[in-house]
Amino acid sequence: MRIAVVGCGYWGSKHVRVLQALAEVDRVVAVDSRPDRLVALKRAFPSIRTAEKFDDVLGRVDAMVIATPPETHATLGVRALQAGLGVLIEKPLATSTLDARVLVDTAEQYDAVLAVGHTFEYNAAVWKLRDLVDEDELGRIHYLDSARLNLGLYQTDVSVVWDLAPHDISISNYVLRRTPTVVQAWGSRHAHATLEDVAYIRLSYEHPDVTAHIHVSWLDPCKVRRTTVVGSSKMAVYNDLASEERVRVFDKGVVPAEEASMAQMPMSYRYGDIQSPFLSFEEPLTVQDREFVSCVQNGERPATDGVCGLAVVQALEAAELSLRSGRTVYLTDGYGFAAEDQVPELAS
Numbered sequence: 001m002r003i004a005v006v007g008c009g010y011w012g013s014k015h016v017r018v019l020q021a022l023a024e025v026d027r028v029v030a031v032d033s034r035p036d037r038l039v040a041l042k043r044a045f046p047s048i049r050t051a052e053k054f055d056d057v058l059g060r061v062d063a064m065v066i067a068t069p070p071e072t073h074a075t076l077g078v079r080a081l082q083a084g085l086g087v088l089i090e091k092p093l094a095t096s097t098l099d100a101r102v103l104v105d106t107a108e109q110y111d112a113v114l115a116v117g118h119t120f121e122y123n124a125a126v127w128k129l130r131d132l133v134d135e136d137e138l139g140r141i142h143y144l145d146s147a148r149l150n151l152g153l154y155q156t157d158v159s160v161v162w163d164l165a166p167h168d169i170s171i172s173n174y175v176l177r178r179t180p181t182v183v184q185a186w187g188s189r190h191a192h193a194t195l196e197d198v199a200y201i202r203l204s205y206e207h208p209d210v211t212a213h214i215h216v217s218w219l220d221p222c223k224v225r226r227t228t229v230v231g232s233s234k235m236a237v238y239n240d241l242a243s244e245e246r247v248r249v250f251d252k253g254v255v256p257a258e259e260a261s262m263a264q265m266p267m268s269y270r271y272g273d274i275q276s277p278f279l280s281f282e283e284p285l286t287v288q289d290r291e292f293v294s295c296v297q298n299g300e301r302p303a304t305d306g307v308c309g310l311a312v313v314q315a316l317e318a319a320e321l322s323l324r325s326g327r328t329v330y331l332t333d334g335y336g337f338a339a340e341d342q343v344p345e346l347a348s
């Protein structure tokens, strides 16, 4: 198994570290147009090979991880799939629904494995959230709330929506086992002239109705990585920054008081135990990359396949449409859009 990692910056270098340690992988080739990045990686992991150009490795590896900036994902991904390689593309899969669909179609056409880097879907804390929902431990789900805030790393090609919200949309889709049907978003630009650095997204899911609220920001004094699931019986909080007790389940709730009058509190409050389930934790990137390698070797479909990536891109594009137009965007089954009357052109 020979695998290339194209784009060895902040995140691609982590793929190189993980892949070169996997027993199933015989050779890792780090590919980056910046030689300084390759020199540093070769020093840290002497067994890897390096190349400066995508074309240098195309016919020489069995699989490829693409961790270049999002605008380049579709072009590089299609070429790799057409060369018959198994391909894992970092989130977001592409920067438009159209491009994401082309990637999915190309993978089908060439019978190639296509995976997307939705790393949180390989995270034991997120698995636990889904178990709690599946097993009805929280009762009827009222809503999800996610916050991903920090004085963040400004990107050059995508806004905070495309940079950070893929994680929260993929977590919501995974936990609820479905995709949203309605998207609304608000965003603003502060420190950057053209790219939103603060945004709020509201995703509506049907059957049964659940709403997911997402707040993403590159311009916040506090680092927050938190997903809360509020149910009618209990509430669960996943704090990715906690070194212990990443998931806590609060036996707390509010119900209308039975005989409320003007003189009484209208709601009755319940305060119970707080429990933290045991999580057998392995680095999610390792779990994800190991699954990808196994899928390429055995011709299987990854848990986070191209269709999963396409669904997240569709929600991201809808969020961008909504925040630019101030309208609600409805998602149709065929991965299209329909606003109340007419969807306006995207501002260039």
Ligand SMILES: NC(=O)c1ccc[n+]([C@@H]2O[C@H](COP(=O)([O-])OP(=O)(O)OC[C@H]3O[C@@H](n4cnc5c(N)ncnc54)[C@H](O)[C@@H]3O)[C@@H](O)[C@H]2O)c1
Pocket: 006, 007, 008, 009, 010, 011, 012, 031, 032, 033, 034, 037, 052, 053, 054, 067, 068, 069, 070, 072, 090, 091, 092, 117, 118, 119, 163
């Ligand atoms: N899954 C996650 O948790 C996670 C976390 C961070 C970033 N990411 C994703 O990883 C991707 C990369 O993000 P980053 O923060 O590492 O960016 P980065 O800017 O640090 O690195 C990108 C690298 O790609 C190289 N590059 C660009 N075009 C190239 C080409 N055609 N051929 C070879 N090299 C090329 C650049 O020289 C650079 O070294 C993005 O899609 C981002 O959203 C995912």
